[in-house]
Amino acid sequence: MADEVRDDLKYTKEHEWIKIKGDIAVVGITDHAQAELTDIVFVELPEAGKEVKKGEELCVVESVKSVSEIYAPLSGKIVKVNSKLDDSPEIINESPYDDGWLVELEIKDKSEVDSLIDAETYKKTIE
Amino acid sequence: MVKRSPLYDIQKKLGAKFTEFAGFEMPIQYSSIKEEHMAVRRNVGLFDVSHMSNLWITGSDTEKLVSLTTVEDASRIPDGKSQYTAILRDDGTVIDDIIFMHLGDKFMMIPNAGMDETVTKWLKDKAKENNFDVDVENVSSGFVILAIQGPKSRDTLQKLTDTDLNEVKFFGCRDIDIAGVNCIISHTGYTGELGFELQISPVGDAKDVFLKILEAGEEFNIKPVGLGARDTLRLEKGFILAGNEFEGGRTPLEAVMSWVIHWDHDFIGKDALLKQKEKGGYERLTSFECVEKGIPRHGCDVQVDGKKVGTITSGTMSPCLNTGIAMGYVHPDYREKDSIVEIVVRGKLVKAKVLRPPIVPKDWVRNH
Numbered sequence: 001m002a003d004e005v006r007d008d009l010k011y012t013k014e015h016e017w018i019k020i021k022g023d024i025a026v027v028g029i030t031d032h033a034q035a036e037l038t039d040i041v042f043v044e045l046p047e048a049g050k051e052v053k054k055g056e057e058l059c060v061v062e063s064v065k066s067v068s069e070i071y072a073p074l075s076g077k078i079v080k081v082n083s084k085l086d087d088s089p090e091i092i093n094e095s096p097y098d099d100g101w102l103v104e105l106e107i108k109d110k111s112e113v114d115s116l117i118d119a120e121t122y123k124k125t126i127e
Numbered sequence: 128m129v130k131r132s133p134l135y136d137i138q139k140k141l142g143a144k145f146t147e148f149a150g151f152e153m154p155i156q157y158s159s160i161k162e163e164h165m166a167v168r169r170n171v172g173l174f175d176v177s178h179m180s181n182l183w184i185t186g187s188d189t190e191k192l193v194s195l196t197t198v199e200d201a202s203r204i205p206d207g208k209s210q211y212t213a214i215l216r217d218d219g220t221v222i223d224d225i226i227f228m229h230l231g232d233k234f235m236m237i238p239n240a241g242m243d244e245t246v247t248k249w250l251k252d253k254a255k256e257n258n259f260d261v262d263v264e265n266v267s268s269g270f271v272i273l274a275i276q277g278p279k280s281r282d283t284l285q286k287l288t289d290t291d292l293n294e295v296k297f298f299g300c301r302d303i304d305i306a307g308v309n310c311i312i313s314h315t316g317y318t319g320e321l322g323f324e325l326q327i328s329p330v331g332d333a334k335d336v337f338l339k340i341l342e343a344g345e346e347f348n349i350k351p352v353g354l355g356a357r358d359t360l361r362l363e364k365g366f367i368l369a370g371n372e373f374e375g376g377r378t379p380l381e382a383v384m385s386w387v388i389h390w391d392h393d394f395i396g397k398d399a400l401l402k403q404k405e406k407g408g409y410e411r412l413t414s415f416e417c418v419e420k421g422i423p424r425h426g427c428d429v430q431v432d433g434k435k436v437g438t439i440t441s442g443t444m445s446p447c448l449n450t451g452i453a454m455g456y457v458h459p460d461y462r463e464k465d466s467i468v469e470i471v472v473r474g475k476l477v478k479a480k481v482l483r484p485p486i487v488p489k490d491w492v493r494n495h
Binding site: 065 | 160
């Protein structure tokens with residue numbers, strides 16, 4: 001089963017997806033990442049309102065066996081977190097691109113968006 | 128060089144993801160750790176544990192050597208029985224925990240993965256020092272080891288043999304034909320469920336046995352199971368994983384294995400254990416269930432009132448309980464049953480309750 005990569009999203013080589021909606025960036029982990037992790041059992045989310053710099057730890061996703069840090073793909077203020085994941089972290093496995101989003105960031109520096117990769121480039125990194 | 132099980136190719140075809148463990152590339156999971164875990168708790172699962180070691184011990188002084196080098200009095204273990212025990216250094220710390228099987232005039236010992244050379248050398252040296260008439264042969268690469276575990280394990284295997292498996296009692300061991308292949312069977316396991324382990328030699332015969340067991344178990348929804356679920360299954364029962372719980376040198380008293388120590392015979396490490404017992408005050412392996420969200424992992428500190436009282440050696444999310452569970456070494460004053468400690472997970476304090484193992488009781492499945 002091929003991992004789904006959506007054309008309308010931006011990506012990082014660290015298997016995050018980013019959906020740009022004006023000044024807001026929605027961040028999640030890719031279908032490939034959730035399939036590699038399998039059985040996500042715990043998500044440690046940041047507090048809304050927190051400022052993060054690109055490359056800083058954004059949240060932690062744990063599977064049964066492993067602990068994975070997710071790093072901020074862009075600098076900005078966290079305006080929303082997906083608190084449904086507190087009780088149902090498995091949503092990330094079931095719906096990585098929709099219900100399983102992690103946080104929404106208010107983008108601080110638009111030029112950082114250029115550092116993200118497109119769907120075609122991301123596909124090549126997971127081939 | 129990383130070793131592979133002779134079953135690697137079939138496992139790859141079955142969709143296994145692999146991990147390196149103690150020098151072996153073994154399946155960590157096939158479908159999902161949770162699914163494989165629950166298959167073993169509710170039905171039956173098949174594990175390849177060929178990374179474990181196999182030694183033959185033969186000669187007229189076999190019993191004497193095993194008694195001297197383990198905390199077990201081997202003369203107590205009759206032909207056709209196996210025993211869980213530990214091999215100690217002179218200072219009482221554990222070199223390895225093992226199972227040995229008494230099979231006629233010889234013993235088979237099963238040290239942990241990657242421990243074959245260390246244990247073989249240790250036993251040979253002790254045999255030589257004591258002029259024992261005994262030979263120790265490392266035959267690890269000559270055996271495939273399969274574990275069939277779960278409430279339907281007996282029904283699955285029974286379809287492949289004429290021997291009545293009810294006659295293989297708990298910790299019993301014997302020769303048997305499974306799917307037309309001669310193996311050594313023991314009624315043992317590492318999951319806390321009904322289960323059996325098969326030692327198969329030559330290894331070329333094992334592929335057929337592996338596939339026939341999967342076929343026989345189909346009606347019970349058997350699953351091949353990787354090391355991921357093997358770890359969660361053992362941790363829910365409070366079973367020790369040598370690489371984690373003996374790391375840095377721990378005695379069987381610290382590991383709360385007193386129940387396997389036979390004090391009525393002389394063994395290497397006994398004096399050190401007696402001294403430790405008399406002195407007291409040593410840390411003891413303790414089980415925990417988190418009462419707050421969070422998953423303790425190897426190396427986390429255990430605190431009470433902001434003071435460090437212990438260290439976690441193993442931790443995971445329990446697939447049965449859906450909470451974080453763990454074990455670790457704790458100061459004897461802070462391990463009273465049902466008391467609350469705090470485990471430091473990435474700088475955050477997660478409250479956890481002290482339990483006595485098993486963390487998940489035997490009747491859990493029946494009640495859920």
